[in-house]
Amino acid sequence: MKVQLVKIAHARSGDKGDTANVGLIALRDEIYPILVREVTSSRVKEHFKGISKGEVERFELPNLGALNFLLHESLGGGGTLSLMTDAQGKTFSTALLRMEIEVSEQEASTLELA
Amino acid sequence: MKQKIRIAAGQGFWGDLPEAPVRQVEGGPIDYLMLDYLAEVTMSIMQKQRSRDPSAGYAKDFVPLMKQVLPACVERNIRVTANAGGVNVAGCAAAVKDVALELGLHGKLRLGLVTGDDIMPALDELLDRGIELRNMDTGAPLATVRDRIQSANVYLGAAPMLEALNLGARVVITGRATDTGLTLAPLMHEFGWSPNDWNKVAAGTIAGHIIECGAQCSGGNCQFEWRSIPNLADVGFPIIEAAPDGTFVVTKHDRTGGWVTIPSVKEQLLYEMGDPREYITPDCIADFSTVRLEYEGRDRVRVFGIEGRPATDTFKVSISYTAGFKAVGTLVYSWPDAYDKAQAADRILRARLDRLGLKFDQMLTEFVGANATHGPLAGRPREDLPEVQLRVGVRAEDRKAVEQFAKQIAPLVLTGPPGVTGFAGGRPKVEEIVAYWPALIPKTEITPAVSIIEV
Numbered sequence: 001m002k003v004q005l006v007k008i009a010h011a012r013s014g015d016k017g018d019t020a021n022v023g024l025i026a027l028r029d030e031i032y033p034i035l036v037r038e039v040t041s042s043r044v045k046e047h048f049k050g051i052s053k054g055e056v057e058r059f060e061l062p063n064l065g066a067l068n069f070l071l072h073e074s075l076g077g078g079g080t081l082s083l084m085t086d087a088q089g090k091t092f093s094t095a096l097l098r099m100e101i102e103v104s105e106q107e108a109s110t111l112e113l114a
Numbered sequence: 115m116k117q118k119i120r121i122a123a124g125q126g127f128w129g130d131l132p133e134a135p136v137r138q139v140e141g142g143p144i145d146y147l148m149l150d151y152l153a154e155v156t157m158s159i160m161q162k163q164r165s166r167d168p169s170a171g172y173a174k175d176f177v178p179l180m181k182q183v184l185p186a187c188v189e190r191n192i193r194v195t196a197n198a199g200g201v202n203v204a205g206c207a208a209a210v211k212d213v214a215l216e217l218g219l220h221g222k223l224r225l226g227l228v229t230g231d232d233i234m235p236a237l238d239e240l241l242d243r244g245i246e247l248r249n250m251d252t253g254a255p256l257a258t259v260r261d262r263i264q265s266a267n268v269y270l271g272a273a274p275m276l277e278a279l280n281l282g283a284r285v286v287i288t289g290r291a292t293d294t295g296l297t298l299a300p301l302m303h304e305f306g307w308s309p310n311d312w313n314k315v316a317a318g319t320i321a322g323h324i325i326e327c328g329a330q331c332s333g334g335n336c337q338f339e340w341r342s343i344p345n346l347a348d349v350g351f352p353i354i355e356a357a358p359d360g361t362f363v364v365t366k367h368d369r370t371g372g373w374v375t376i377p378s379v380k381e382q383l384l385y386e387m388g389d390p391r392e393y394i395t396p397d398c399i400a401d402f403s404t405v406r407l408e409y410e411g412r413d414r415v416r417v418f419g420i421e422g423r424p425a426t427d428t429f430k431v432s433i434s435y436t437a438g439f440k441a442v443g444t445l446v447y448s449w450p451d452a453y454d455k456a457q458a459a460d461r462i463l464r465a466r467l468d469r470l471g472l473k474f475d476q477m478l479t480e481f482v483g484a485n486a487t488h489g490p491l492a493g494r495p496r497e498d499l500p501e502v503q504l505r506v507g508v509r510a511e512d513r514k515a516v517e518q519f520a521k522q523i524a525p526l527v528l529t530g531p532p533g534v535t536g537f538a539g540g541r542p543k544v545e546e547i548v549a550y551w552p553a554l555i556p557k558t559e560i561t562p563a564v565s566i567i568e569v
Contacts, residue, residue, distance in 0.1 A: 010337040010377060014386035017251045017552070023384025025377065027338075050490045059390050061403055063419075064380050068387050076478060078251075079550045080155055081437060083478040083507030091487040093337065098491050 001108055002100045008113065009035060011093035016070075018078035020052070020089030022096050025066040030111060032065040038101035044069050047099050048092075069096070119304045121146040121297050121321070121354045126328025127153050128173050134328065134351045139183045139192060141367035144353060146300045147183070149196035150293040150326050151176065157290055158434030158548040160200035161265040171202035172209075180285070181213040187284065188222050194285040195275060195296040201265060203229050203289050207567055210285060214569040223569040226283025228274040230562040231267045231290040233431065233555070240559065247431060247553040256553060262435040264548055268555060269430045271396025272318075273309065274562035275299035281566050290432060294395050297322030297354060305358040309397070316400035316422020317360035319393070323400075324364055324382055324417070325352040331364065331382035332413075333372025338381065345371025350413075361418040363410055374413040396430075396557075399423040429560055433551035438475065439516040441544045442507040443523030444482075446536030453484050453495045455531035456504040462530050463506060466522055472515045474508040481505070503536065509547065516544050 005011075005024070008031045013022040024039060026032040041058040048056070054072030061068060075089055076082035086092075103113065122144040124135030128151040138147055151173040164171030176198035187194060199206045207225050214223050233240065237260075240247070247256035247266075256263075267290035276299045278286045286299070298318035301307065307314045324331050332352045333343045350370025356362040364374050383402060387393070390402035399422060406419035447455040460479045467477075480486040482503035484495035495502070508519045520542045527534050 010381065012335070012337065012381040012385050016386060016388060017550070019251075021384070021387050023381065023387060025338075025380050025384065047491070059387075061384075061390050063403055063405055064383060064407070066380060066384060068384055068390055070388065076476070080547050081509065081549050083440060083442065083476055083509055085480055085482060085486045085505060095488045095491050098488065 001103060001105060003103050003108070003113055004097070005039070005099045005101065006097040008111070009097065011097055013089050013091070013093035015075055015078060015089040018073055018075050020071045020074040020092045022069045022071065022092050023066055024069065024096060025064065029065050032062065034101070034103060034107060035067055036060060039067060039099065041069065043099070044071070044096065047096065048074070051095070115306065115358060116304055117358065119146070119301060119356045120144045121148055121300055121325070121356065123148050123325035123328050123352050125149045125151060126326065126330060127151070128156055128175070130328050132175065135179055136182050137370070138351055138353070138367070139186050141370060144192055147187070147192055147194045148296045148325065149176065149194065149198060150296060151196065151198045152200070152290060154432060154550045155434055155548055157201055157267050157432060158264045160202070161434070164201055169205050172200040172206035173198040176206065177209045177213055180210050181217065184214055184219060184223070185217055188219055193279070193300065195299060196286070197288045197291045197293070197296060199227070199287045199289045201232065201289065203227050203287055207287050210287065211567055211569050219569055221569070223284050224282050225567040225569065226278025226281060226286040227565045227567065228270060228278055228286065228288035228291060228562060230274070230560065231270050233268055233560070234266045237263065237266055245555060245559065247433065247555065250552040250554065256433065256551065259435045259551065262437070264434045264436060266431060266433045268560050269396060269432060270562050271295045272299040272302060273397070274564050276302050277564045278566070279303040281564065283566060292395050293326035294319045294322030295397065297325060298397060301356050312398050312422035312424060313420060314360040315398040317362065317420040319395050319398055319400045319422070320402065320405060320417070320420055321354045321356060321362050323393070324379060325354055327382060327385060328352070329372060330385065331379055332366050332374050333378060336378045336381060338375070338377035343373055347371060360420060361416065364415045364417060365413055374415055376407050376409065376415055379407060379415045394426060396425060398425050427557055428554040429557055431553045431555050433553060434548050435551055437547045437549035438509060438511040439513045439544055440507060440509040440547055441516050441520045441542040442505060443520065443542040444503055444505045444536060445523065445526060445534050446501055446503045447531065448501045448533040448535070449498065452499045452502040452533070453481060455533060456481050456502045459504055459526050459530045459534070460506065463522055463526060467519060470518060472518055474510045474515060476509040478507045479504070513544065520544055
């Protein structure tokens with residue numbers, strides 16, 4: 001079944017030049033392995049198609065139950081050069097939480113997602 | 115040696131909640147007040163101010179703030195670390211000295227000044243010697259923008275601040291210095307940590323990272339169960355309670371709003387994060403993959419396990435340069451057909467700009483209320499949107515082109531689609547863009563300077 005990330009994770013995003021970073025944090029420890037399996041850098045690149053022009057890098061932080069994504073060429077030049085409302089990428093966090101991922105029925109029932 | 119040091123964050127940026135530092139001093143026991151004033155392009159703003167007025171060029175708010183809190187700081191032995199000096203550390207310190215004298219603190223206060231971050235005077239000589247200061251993002255050599263540079267400052271680390279504290283400074287004022295150093299230096303001073311004790315230096319650095327954005331780790335901008343966060347109107351700014359072994363607790367004063375929870379701390383840990391195993395500062399490389407968190411009570415999160423590695427042999431340089439002009443115009447379209455009307459207005463505007471032969475390096479149209487933040491991810495806007503804000507921005511090297519664009523927004527009210535308002539602010543302001551150029555420089559090229567002023 002499909003689950004939207006906003007149901008199982010929280011996030012914060014920010015900027016470094018023209019790169020947005022999104023930290024995606026599992027709401028519970030048991031959810032983290034599902035994020036690692038489903039929220040790959042290629043899926044995130046596909047999700048942000050039309051927003052991010054560059055590559056997507058992913059870093060794993062099992063100690064925090066979190067993934068960190070770097071979305072390159074995403075902020076219209078970044079900093080003061082950008083014309084975007086969200087030149088600092090602050091809302092990339094919630095944009096990622098829109099993503100739907102696939103979980104098995106068993107995972108859904110163990111995690112009481114249904 | 116003290117077994118516990120409390121470092122309170124008072125400002126997360128220049129313009130943060132003005133009463134926060136005062137509340138940190140008055141709300142309970144603290145040993146240090148840490149104030150971060152400098153964002154990436156703040157130095158260029160300060161440079162501009164100083165070119166108009168030689169006594170300006172620092173965070174002006176810092177001076178009246180010191181007037182408010184210095185008596186309590188002296189009485190209760192609280193020290194202050196602040197990168198408020200901007201491009202005029204001496205001017206800032208002189209103004210602080212004046213208010214300290216007004217307060218009758220003569221002989222009771224020592225100010226520590228950290229300078230040496232400004233490499234603007236040495237820039238040509240550095241470039242001549244083959245130090246290219248290539249842009250860390252694009253790889254371009256600095257020579258390509260040499261004639262447009264406004265400021266060039268090295269991010270100094272904890273070392274010179276530590277020296278100032280060791281010399282007895284109660285208030286340490288720096289120019290461009292890292293926000294993490296403002297927290298790390300007090301810990302090194304109090305606990306006698308060696309600069310090569312990488313795990314402890316990394317711990318102090320991560321402590322600094324957690325509190326450098328003020329309340330952003332204590333309930334502000336916290337997505338986790340945001341509706342449940344108590345009393346943000348009275349949000350408590352964060353406090354680090356550090357131990358000599360490099361572990362620390364993130365907390366806040368009792369009877370303040372917000373919360374310090376594992377989710378709120380995790381969100382801030384990930385803020386503006388690159389490779390979490392390589393958080394590079396002048397002081398060390400901190401490894402965020404080693405951070406462990408646990409609850410120690412209400413609004414108390416214990417942080418431990420942090421490991422670090424030796425610092426690199428370069429400093430980061432923050433260079434600002436002028437990069438053309440920009441303007442952003444907005445109008446608000448109301449129901450019915452709000453989104454369609456805003457789109458029609460955008461088409462009309464673009465046709466008129468074309469007819470005028472105007473060329474821009476970049477032009478961006480957004481529809482606030484429909485898809486300005488999440489773009490295509492927001493899906494098709496609802497048919498019955500009550501209103502949409504049309505927001506159009508342009509950027510160009512040619513100031514005149516941007517000025518002509520600015521004159522084309524308000525006319526849409528009488529010459530475009532109906533149901534439009536929100537133009538009371540007048541013509542969009544044309545602003546010169548001061549852009550950011552990050553680069554690296556060998557540490558051997560830089561000599562931080564520390565001086566003391568007795569009040």
